[in-house]
Amino acid sequence: MSTNSKIINRVISETASKEEAKEVAGWFSSTIEGQQCLSDMLDRDAYLMDADVDSGKSFTPLQSDLLFRRIDKDIRIKRLRTVTRNVAAVLVPILFLLGLGYFIHSQTSFFQGTTYAELYIPKGEDARIFFQDGTEVFLNADTKIRYPEHFGFRHREVYLDGEAYFNVAPDRKRPFVVHAQNTSVEVLGTAFNVNAYSESETIQVVLDEGKTSFQVQQSKYPMSPGQQIEYNKTTGKTSLYNLSKPSNVSLWRKNVLYFYDTPLAEVIKTVERKYNVHFHVQSPEALNFSYTLTTKQLHLEDLLNELQKIAPVKFQYKGDNVFVSI
Structure with a gap:
């Protein structure tokens, strides 16, 4: 017997401590041995009460009622805790994954096909916009930009026809790429100006801060701050210049x-x-x-x-x- 009979007797006579009573009730409700002991006690007391109701050796109605209420309460509490733990073990990982999935979905197009938006700034006007990653873009007059409503999980890509100045929010895991005709500019977190009007003979990129890579066809040209890349769309020639005041090129945004x-x-x-x-x-x-x-x-x-x-x-x-x- 796992629980001492003296402790059980003290519980029955209501002379036990709270800890002892809790131990006995837990043993009755959670073990086969305890449940069998409780059953035997109840059978024995029922027999004694039938044989001699005045013998004083059985539970009084009040004692029986109190004991049953306490046992029933402990059983219900134990079952509730067990169910709660089981439900939490299932729901917490699911809720975490749902929350993570919602965050990724709100920041990227990982769970859906890429949907693009297009913005055109007419002649005589200019504009300033922010993408969902925090990137700031100034758009010059007669400029069109095409961009996804949610950036991809691996890249942040936009398509430009015109002139724009980019303050790209840093993200080493997701390069920011500006496509202009058959060229592209790839950065991680950089400030630069792109002049790429489709009717112009050249495409020009001026780097103010950070590092970038200008790519045309299979060739890549790394750039450092203060440098300008000029690509001639007719001849295919690419030239690199050092500028004394590179910020002058983007004064149009002011x-x-x-x-x-x-x-x-x-x-x-x-x-x-x-x-x-x-x-x-x-x-x-x-x-x-x-x-x-x-x-x-x-x-x-x-x-x-x-x-x-x-x-x-x-x-x-x-x-x-x-x-x-x-």
């Missing part, structure tokens, strides 16, 4: 126009996008001139007056049209 020895043809393209106007070159020889100018974005007429001070080229503004002549 509403500053920046030209440095820029041919008039490129100046015209930039101004057309910024002001949503059309230039008409009436004197082709005017395209031989280049311009160097840094200025806060002005009214169009004020800007044209500034350009006229740099070279002997005249600009006549009428409606949405600008006529260029010598």
